[in-house]
Amino acid sequence: MRIFNKEPSFDFMGKRKLALIMSLTLVVISIGSLATRGLNFGIDFTGGTLIEVGYSNTVDLGEVRETLAGAGYDDAIAQHFGTSKDVLIRVPPHGEKSNADLSSDVLNALHVAASTDEVEMRRVEFVGPQVGDELTEDGGLAMIYALFGILIYITLRFEKRFAVGSVAALVHDVVITLGVFSLLQLEFDLTTLAAILAVIGYSLNDTIVVFDRIRENFRKMRKGTPVDIANRSINQMLSRTLVTSVTTLFVLMALFVLGGEIIHSFATALIIGIVIGTYSSVYVASATALALGINKQDLMPVKKEGEGEAEGVGDLP
Amino acid sequence: MNQYPVWKYVLIAAVILTGALYALPNLYGDDPAVQVSPLRGAPVGEESKARVIDLLKGEGLPFKSFEQVERGMLIRFNNTEDQMRAKDIIDEKLGDSYVSALNLTPATPEWLASFNAAPMYLGLDLRGGVHFLMEVDMVAALRQAGERYVSDLRSILRNEKVRYLTIARVANDNAVEIKFRDAADRDTARSLIRKEFPRLLLEEEARGGDAFLVAKISDQELREIKKMALQQNVITLRNRVNELGVAEPVVQQQGENRIVVQLPGIQDTARAKEILGATATLEFRMAVENADVQAALAGRPPVGTRLYKERNGSPILLKKRIVVTGDQIIDAASGIEQQNGSPTVFISLDSKGARKMADTTRENIGKPMAVVFIENKIDTRRVDGELVKIKKKIEEVINVAVIRDQFSKRFQITGLDSTDEARDLALLLRAGALAAPIEIVEERTVGPSLGQDNIDQGVNSVIVGFIIVMIFMVVWYRVFGLVANLALAVNLVMIVAVLSMLQATLTLPGIAGIVLTVGMAVDANVLVFERIREELRSGNTPQASINAGYDKALSTIADANITTLIAALVLYAFGTGPIKGFAITLSIGIVTSMFTAIMGTRAVINLVYGGRKVKKLAI
Numbered sequence: 001m002r003i004f005n006k007e008p009s010f011d012f013m014g015k016r017k018l019a020l021i022m023s024l025t026l027v028v029i030s031i032g033s034l035a036t037r038g039l040n041f042g043i044d045f046t047g048g049t050l051i052e053v054g055y056s057n058t059v060d061l062g063e064v065r066e067t068l069a070g071a072g073y074d075d076a077i078a079q080h081f082g083t084s085k086d087v088l089i090r091v092p093p094h095g096e097k098s099n100a101d102l103s104s105d106v107l108n109a110l111h112v113a114a115s116t117d118e119v120e121m122r123r124v125e126f127v128g129p130q131v132g133d134e135l136t137e138d139g140g141l142a143m144i145y146a147l148f149g150i151l152i153y154i155t156l157r158f159e160k161r162f163a164v165g166s167v168a169a170l171v172h173d174v175v176i177t178l179g180v181f182s183l184l185q186l187e188f189d190l191t192t193l194a195a196i197l198a199v200i201g202y203s204l205n206d207t208i209v210v211f212d213r214i215r216e217n218f219r220k221m222r223k224g225t226p227v228d229i230a231n232r233s234i235n236q237m238l239s240r241t242l243v244t245s246v247t248t249l250f251v252l253m254a255l256f257v258l259g260g261e262i263i264h265s266f267a268t269a270l271i272i273g274i275v276i277g278t279y280s281s282v283y284v285a286s287a288t289a290l291a292l293g294i295n296k297q298d299l300m301p302v303k304k305e306g307e308g309e310a311e312g313v314g315d316l317p
Numbered sequence: 318m319n320q321y322p323v324w325k326y327v328l329i330a331a332v333i334l335t336g337a338l339y340a341l342p343n344l345y346g347d348d349p350a351v352q353v354s355p356l357r358g359a360p361v362g363e364e365s366k367a368r369v370i371d372l373l374k375g376e377g378l379p380f381k382s383f384e385q386v387e388r389g390m391l392i393r394f395n396n397t398e399d400q401m402r403a404k405d406i407i408d409e410k411l412g413d414s415y416v417s418a419l420n421l422t423p424a425t426p427e428w429l430a431s432f433n434a435a436p437m438y439l440g441l442d443l444r445g446g447v448h449f450l451m452e453v454d455m456v457a458a459l460r461q462a463g464e465r466y467v468s469d470l471r472s473i474l475r476n477e478k479v480r481y482l483t484i485a486r487v488a489n490d491n492a493v494e495i496k497f498r499d500a501a502d503r504d505t506a507r508s509l510i511r512k513e514f515p516r517l518l519l520e521e522e523a524r525g526g527d528a529f530l531v532a533k534i535s536d537q538e539l540r541e542i543k544k545m546a547l548q549q550n551v552i553t554l555r556n557r558v559n560e561l562g563v564a565e566p567v568v569q570q571q572g573e574n575r576i577v578v579q580l581p582g583i584q585d586t587a588r589a590k591e592i593l594g595a596t597a598t599l600e601f602r603m604a605v606e607n608a609d610v611q612a613a614l615a616g617r618p619p620v621g622t623r624l625y626k627e628r629n630g631s632p633i634l635l636k637k638r639i640v641v642t643g644d645q646i647i648d649a650a651s652g653i654e655q656q657n658g659s660p661t662v663f664i665s666l667d668s669k670g671a672r673k674m675a676d677t678t679r680e681n682i683g684k685p686m687a688v689v690f691i692e693n694k695i696d697t698r699r700v701d702g703e704l705v706k707i708k709k710k711i712e713e714v715i716n717v718a719v720i721r722d723q724f725s726k727r728f729q730i731t732g733l734d735s736t737d738e739a740r741d742l743a744l745l746l747r748a749g750a751l752a753a754p755i756e757i758v759e760e761r762t763v764g765p766s767l768g769q770d771n772i773d774q775g776v777n778s779v780i781v782g783f784i785i786v787m788i789f790m791v792v793w794y795r796v797f798g799l800v801a802n803l804a805l806a807v808n809l810v811m812i813v814a815v816l817s818m819l820q821a822t823l824t825l826p827g828i829a830g831i832v833l834t835v836g837m838a839v840d841a842n843v844l845v846f847e848r849i850r851e852e853l854r855s856g857n858t859p860q861a862s863i864n865a866g867y868d869k870a871l872s873t874i875a876d877a878n879i880t881t882l883i884a885a886l887v888l889y890a891f892g893t894g895p896i897k898g899f900a901i902t903l904s905i906g907i908v909t910s911m912f913t914a915i916m917g918t919r920a921v922i923n924l925v926y927g928g929r930k931v932k933k934l935a936i
Contacts, residue, residue: 006854054766077737103760104587122588128758131450134754135893142891149883157876191826194888194899198833201884205837205877208584215565228777231818240840247843248787248836249783255832256782262442265830278351 003239010238012282013231019283023172030179040272041124042189047132048092050100050125053110057117058084063108071109075248082261093129096220124142139193143174146200156167158211159298163303165289166207169280173203177273191266199273202248206241213237214286218296226295245278266300318860319927321920331913333807336814342429342436343813347421348381350399351445352564353407354389361389365415370848372410380715392921393410393422400529400736411897416562419582437816440824440898441761443775446581447589450759453574455641458546459491463666464917465647466493466517470532470670472923479506480742482527492533543573545648546753551576552744563597573924576755576794586762586932599643599746602675604685604717608634625689627714635687635714640677645670649746651739654731660739661731671726677722688716690745715745716865775828782832783809794846796935802841806915808838811909814900821905825896834906841914844870849936859931867919882907 043050061078064087068076082089091102103124108118127135147167154163177199181188213233219228240299249271256267353369355361361394366383369390370706373380380613381393394400407417421444441448463486470493471484482496496504500523507519507530512787515826516538522529539934551568554576558566567579583589607620610632614729622634648666654661668675680688692711706854718730763771787805791796812831857865885907889902926934 002850007851017841050359052767072887097629098687102591104590107587112838116602120764120766121586121762124762126757126760129757130452131759138891138893139896142365142887142896144888145891149887150880153880153883183514188892190895191829191899194826194892195898197884197888197896198899198903201881202837204880204884205840207875208877212876236851237847240843243793243843243847244837244840247786248833250785250789251832251836254782254785255778255829257830258771258774258778259832263774263829264773265780266826269485290464293500310684 002004003242006172008235008238009231010235011231012234013227013287015282016287016290017145019287023284025173026179030175031248033179033182035173036216037185037284039182039188040185042187042192043090043127044226045132045136045188046313047093047127048203049106049125049127049167051089051103051106051121052081052123053107054055054122055085055087055088055114056120058202059087059114061087063087065111067109067113068106070113071106073106073109078101086261093203099235108214134218139190140192142197143200147171150200150204154208154211158215159294160290161292162211162284164292165285165287166204166211168288169207169277169285170200170203172280172284173199173273173277176276177269181269184278186268187265189261189265194268195269196273199277201279202270202274203280206244206277208280209240210234210237211289214289215231222275224291230290234282234286240261241278241281245274248274319863319923321923325632325916326920329916331919333810334810336807338429338432338814339434339818340810340814341928342423342425342434342817345424345426345429345436348393348424349395349397350391350393350420350422351400351404351407351417352386352389352420352562353415353417354559354562366390369407369411372402372406372918376402376406378406379882382570388488389421391420394425417591418562418564420564421465435817435820437823438820439772440822440827441579441581442825442895443762443772443823444581444766445763445765446757447583447586448761449578449580449589449593450571450574450755451550451578451593451755452758453547453550453576454754454756455543458542459539460486460488461753462490462542463493466514466527469514469668469875470495470510471674471834473509474506477509479509481506487531489525491521491532491533491539492531494534495530497528497530500528503530507528522554547574549747550745550753550755554578554593556744561589561592575758582765582854586760590757599646600689600691601640601642601674602635602638602687602689603640603681604687604816605634605636606684610634623688623715625712625718633687633714635689640686641666641670641674645673646746646916648839649743651690651736651743653736659731660733660736661729662739662743662746663727663729665727668726673676673723674724674728678720679724682720682722685717685719687714688742688746688756689713690715716742750875753885773824775825777808777829779832779835783835789837790842794842794936796925797842797846797849797918797922800918800925801839801846801914803833803921804917805838808906808910808913808915811913811926814908815868815905815909816902821901823902824895824897826895827898827902830899830902830907834903834910836869837881838910838914840905841874842872842918844874845915845918846936853934853936859934862934863922863926867915871915874911876905878911 022237028231036178060233061080062079065076068074068078069087074093079088082085091106103126107119107121112160145171152169153168154166166316174196177196180186181192210233213236214230217229217233218226221232224232252267252271253273255263256271259267355365366385369392370383373392378399380397380399383389383395383615392403394403404417405420406413411417424434427888453500467484467486474481474484474495480498480502482497482498484493486492487494495503495506497506503521510530510532511519514532518533518535520533522531531792541635547570551570558568558580561580561583563580563583567577568578571577573827578593580589605619607621608622608626613619613634614620614632618624618634620641621637623637625633625635627633629859645667647667649662649664651660651662652658656689690713711874716730718732730742731864732741783805787802790801790805792798794801809831812834849862852862852865853859884903885900885904888896889904
């Protein structure tokens with residue numbers, strides 16, 4: 001089976017002005033939301049305590065909240081998690097009591113209140129403020145180092161304008177994915193951060209595949225403007241881009257539906273990121289490289305390393 | 318065309334077989350087991366082994382096997398019912414000096430274990446348990462060190478009759494400042510301190526007509542103090558964790574001032590926190606010779622004495638007056654006595670403790686002295702729905718030794734039975750010494766039901782995602798899709814094999830990483846297959862198309878995977894916990910998928926199409 005029986009010939013690059021407007025709008029909205037609403041950081045970053053309990057029967061959140069308030073935690077947030085028997089309780093850092101004992105305290109209060117119902121501790125997470133700050137810092141650093149490592153590798157393997165193009169696409173993807181999280185106020189925790197970094201890896205993968213073909217075509221095709229060549233390359237890779245995105249989305253859907261509540265935000269971030277990433281590897285990356293004036297001469301193999309460069313890394317099968 | 322030399326097939330087969338071998342232990346599941354560990358110095362040998370076996374046989378409880386493991390015994394059972402009963406029996410009959418824990422032990426058959434093959438190591442989010450990150454208060458550790466120097470310097474100046482005006486700790490500089498009336502006193506003090514405490518950096522200062530001497534703790538010593546504070550806490554925590562009877566506890570240093578404690582299978586975190594947070598102290602007391610223990614046992618101890626119990630439970634009478642307490646111990650280390658090679662424990666006291674110890678021992682040569690280990694525990698229990706905190710004080714005589722000489726600042730306890738005993742005693746002495754305060758800065762607890770849910774959901778999503786992708790690939794690429802699916806399955810086996818070999822921890826995000834790799838591993842094949850289609854479209858022969866497809870897609874695949882690998886490695890370097898788990902499986906998946914998707918599929922395609930005339934490809 002195939003989508004296109006012959007090579008498609010969509011004029012992707014002809015619509016790059018339109019794409020630019022769309023991307024800019026999305027990025028501006030995202031940054032706006034990040035600036036005003038911010039991210040709904042989980043306790044990994046803010047510090048605090050998270051307690052997940054399972055009741056043997058459906059439980060009324062109002063009662064749980066009353067119990068918590070009675071125990072002196074009126075700032076605790078309780079919500080159902082997955083089913084109406086599971087409750088997730090978040091307690092912000094509690095001044096004097098902001099220590100590890102808090103969770104035992106809360107669990108005890110719940111045990112006492114639910115005399116007829118079984119309450120089962122499913123999960124407790126406590127992150128002290130010092131750790132939260134560190135995780136935020138490390139997470140930010142990881143993102144920046146990953147982007148730099150990639151920038152260097154692509155500059156070495158391709159050309160600096162491609163590198164800028166791919167990093168532009170990455171920043172675009174990350175900002176918009178974060179923007180969606182901010183707009184919908186989805187919880188952002190460590191696993192979500194891992195997902196965002198995976199989006200970087202994935203989107204890059206896509207971009208590089210397209211760049212690889214653009215480079216090949218620049219060398220092979222004697223005629224045609226850079227825009228034509230970019231267009232042709234994107235069209236040639238279109239069915240691969242779609243097939244890979246679809247298979248990856250399949251497994252992510254499986255993860256989203258079957259992976260359980262904890263993995264939800266992870267799957268959500270990846271799904272958003274991959275949809276955006278597929279779009280950006282077509283439009284943002286190539287359009288940026290074109291806008292920076294990529295041309296034939298830049299991509300001609302350098303004489304000395306000529307062959308190795310054109311033939312690829314090695315002679316594996 | 319499109320034929321592989323034999324050695325490539327051999328190589329591929331060898332890699333796949335090795336992978337299958339190391340992935341195999343994961344299919345065997347776990348045996349329910351009971352682990353019995355000795356508490357403190359209790360022996361583990363043939364005798365205790367025989368006792369446990371007798372106990373079980375006496376109750377008619379069948380067990381699968383009995384193994385001697387590191388510092389303990391492991392008994393495997395056929396089912397959890399036997400396991401539970403066995404634990405109850407052992408807890409009841411074996412006595413207080415042993416602690417038992419329920420355990421799930423991999424049922425890897427011996428022939429596999431002989432290859433060092435073992436199942437994947439599941440993270441706490443999958444098996445349930447507690448993860449604590451504890452931070453040692455280094456500021457307090459340095460303050461303690463500074464205060465110790467203040468008291469040491471004060472006492473040597475007094476002893477040597479050097480006159481000084483004030484002596485105090487300079488908080489920010491980790492130094493001690495001594496003020497003298499004149500420069501002459503200062504110079505005497507200076508040479509004295511240099512002789513007695515050669516490690517201190519001395520500086521002279523003159524301010525407002527007074528003579529000052531600043532004794533600074535060197536950077537190297539500061540580092541040592543911090544290291545010591547951390548190690549002391551690690552040791553204390555290890556001891557306490559042993560008491561909890563956890564099957565595979567982890568107590569590990571992390572960075573310069575943190576300690577990770579992982580207790581798989583523990584659900585009662587409140588109790589775990591209490592035991593980990595218990596404080597211990599030591600007391601050195603004189604023992605009463607020829608005491609009337611019987612009278613004391615009957616409740617009439619002689620005046621000025623108190624009844625204690627030794628490790629083995631036998632009673633002993635000690636004097637009420639305390640010679641030295643634990644917070645006066647600076648260090649305790651086990652070693653070998655040079656003269657006769659017997660195991661010994663070296664102890665250093667601070668100046669106050671040293672003076673008291675010297676006075677006492679001078680008058681009591683030839684008499685026995687005892688070391689009492691005291692633990693303060695807080696037990697929280699629910700009584701009629703009310704939370705009651707019960708303070709418990711456990712006192713135990715851990716050593717009795719005869720004083721042979723007058724003790725000074727440093728002395729040793731000899732006459733210990735074994736190096737193990739010496740090590741344990743040193744551990745306890747250090748645990749009872751003044752430790753830098755410690756605080757829990759992160760806790761992650763996963764209940765057993767959630768752990769199992771996580772495993773189920775993780776495995777389900779891998780399987781379902783896998784099947785959908787496989788169906789898609791066959792519909793889309795027909796024979797080539799089948800080949801890609803074969804590669805995908807092998808890839809999954811390889812990921813499991815590498816994870817098992819490295820004994821890397823598999824976490825829920827790790828499973829997510831595997832799911833993602835399944836999606837991305839297909840990409841390499843998609844690239845190749847699309848290229849082959851292109852080549853066919855431009856009129857090339859099937860054989861040439863296959864060849865060109867693989868050749869031309871290679872550099873693209875390599876570039877794409879290497880960049881993703883960069884991202885994964887950065888994640889691994891900077892990430893903690895969940896992120897690391899994700900990065901590990903992602904990295905492994907990228908590497909194995911390169912092998913299976915390129916070399917593996919090519920080998921099969923070559924077998925199917927290679928070396929013959931092909932009119933049409935099923936792609």
